[in-house]
Each structure stands twice: as C-alpha cells, then as structure tokens.
Amino acid sequence: QQQVKQSPQSLIVQKGGISIINCAYENTAFDYFPWYQQFPGKGPALLIAIRPDVSEKKEGRFTISFNKSAKQFSLHIMDSQPGDSATYFCAASKGQNFVFGPGTRLSVLP
Amino acid sequence: EAQVTQNPRYLITVTGKKLTVTCSQNMNHEYMSWYRQDPGLGLRQIYYSMNVEVTDKGDVPEGYKVSRKEKRNFPLILESPSPNQTSLYFCASSFGRGMTEAFFGQGTRLTVV
Numbered sequence: 001q002q003q004v005k006q007s008p009q010s011l012i013v014q015k016g017g018i019s020i021i022n023c024a025y026e027n028t029a030f031d032y033f034p035w036y037q038q039f040p041g042k043g044p045a046l047l048i049a050i051r052p053d054v055s056e057k058k059e060g061r062f063t064i065s066f067n068k069s070a071k072q073f074s075l076h077i078m079d080s081q082p083g084d085s086a087t088y089f090c091a092a093s094k095g096q097n098f099v100f101g102p103g104t105r106l107s108v109l110p
Numbered sequence: 111e112a113q114v115t116q117n118p119r120y121l122i123t124v125t126g127k128k129l130t131v132t133c134s135q136n137m138n139h140e141y142m143s144w145y146r147q148d149p150g151l152g153l154r155q156i157y158y159s160m161n162v163e164v165t166d167k168g169d170v171p172e173g174y175k176v177s178r179k180e181k182r183n184f185p186l187i188l189e190s191p192s193p194n195q196t197s198l199y200f201c202a203s204s205f206g207r208g209m210t211e212a213f214f215g216q217g218t219r220l221t222v223v
Contacts, residue, residue: 006152034212043114043200043214044153089152096141096160096204097168098212100152 006101019077023090030092080108116215131186133201142184146197191222
C-alpha cells in the first residue's frame with residue numbers, strides 16, 4: 001500500500017517534443033503529490049506539486065494531471081529542452097511520510 | 111542562502127565501524143528527514159523528525175539511528191554499518207505540513223566494505 005509505481009524507467013524525446021511520465025499509488029490517505037527533478041551529483045529539487053482536490057496544475061511548461069478515482073497522476077513537459085534532461089521522481093505523502101517512485105531518466109535530444 | 115548541508119559528501123568505511131553523517135539547515139524548518147537512494151528503488155525514507163526531540167521511523171529504519179537535539183541539525187548514525195547500507199543518502203528539510211517544499215542536501219555517497 002505504500003508503493004508508488006512510476007513509468008517509464010527511461011525516456012528519450014526530441015527537442016520540442018512532449019515528455020510524459022506516469023505514476024500510480026495505492027494508499028488513498030496520501031494528500032500531497034510532488035514531482036522532483038534531479039541532476040547528476042545534485043539532490044532532488046521540487047518541480048511542481050498538486051493536491052488531490054485538483055485535477056490539473058500547470059506551471060510554465062510543466063503540467064501535472066491528477067486522476068483521483070484511478071489513483072494515477074502524470075507529469076507532462078511541453079516543448080522539452082536538452083536542459084530538461086534529468087531524472088524525475090514522483091512522490092506521494094501524508095504528513096511528512098513521503099513515498100517516492102523509482103524515477104524516470106529523461107534524455108532530450110538536441 | 112537557504113540550504114541543507116550534509117557532511118561528508120563521500121565516505122568509505124569498513125563493516126562495523128560506527129559513523130555519523132551530519133545534516134544542518136539554515137531555514138528554521140521544523141521538519142527534517144533522511145532518505146537513501148538506490149538504483150531502481152528511488153528514494154526511500156529512513157527517519158523523519160517533526161521537531162526537536164520528535165523523531166519517527168520511515169520505510170527503511172533498520173540499522174540507522176537519528177537524533178534531533180537542535181532544530182537545525184539532524185544527524186544520521188550508523189552504529190554498525192554493513193555492506194547493504196552502501197548507498198547515496200540525502201537529508202531534507204521543510205517548513206511545515208501540507209504543500210510545502212522539501213529542500214534536499216547535496217547527498218552523501220557511503221560505501222561500506
């Protein structure tokens with residue numbers, strides 16, 4: 001019940017394309033769903049986050065879509081750029097107990 | 111500059127030799143936590159602390175100890191390290207409950223031989 005599944009494991013996208021990463025959770029008690037971006041040698045950094053009472057949140061080129069009934073949420077990166085190449089983690093939390101997905105390594109080709 | 115500082119960044123040690131990884135934050139955050147990151151498993155929470163003298167187990171607490179004697183510091187202690195604790199460790203802090211950003215340190219790469 002604590003697991004957060006994430007797919008794909010790796011993703012290659014051409015510059016200007018759309019990158020889509022999907023996550024699914026089981027514990028309906030989770031009430032906060034952030035996405036983190038991690039560059040090599042760095043700690044994860046918050047990219048965007050959503051509450052379950054909202055179906056979509058957009059910040060610049062990054063959009064979270066949230067489907068509460070299906071217990072799924074996804075990250076869409078529009079107009080993907082080489083600088084977006086990083087590992088992306090979805091997470092779900094209740095209070096300060098965070099559960100992370102295994103990560104998606106995104107490569108955006110120039 | 112707001113930051114979470116971990117030390118050391120890299121550490122190689124032998125099985126059974128006690129070690130401490132320090133974590134300090136300068137943002138007056140109430141919440142601090144430790145994670146380990148392993149390939150294919152993402153980040154797994156080891157321990158977290160909601161305030162001074164208040165700590166709780168995360169998903170993988172076995173073999174680790176923590177303490178929170180001061181608000182800014184949250185050291186991770188391995189009393190008797192074993193090779194299966196070889197990993198990349200991250201400390202994080204956040205201001206409070208709800209949709210608050212967790213700031214991560216730069217990481218500590220630990221190798222236990």
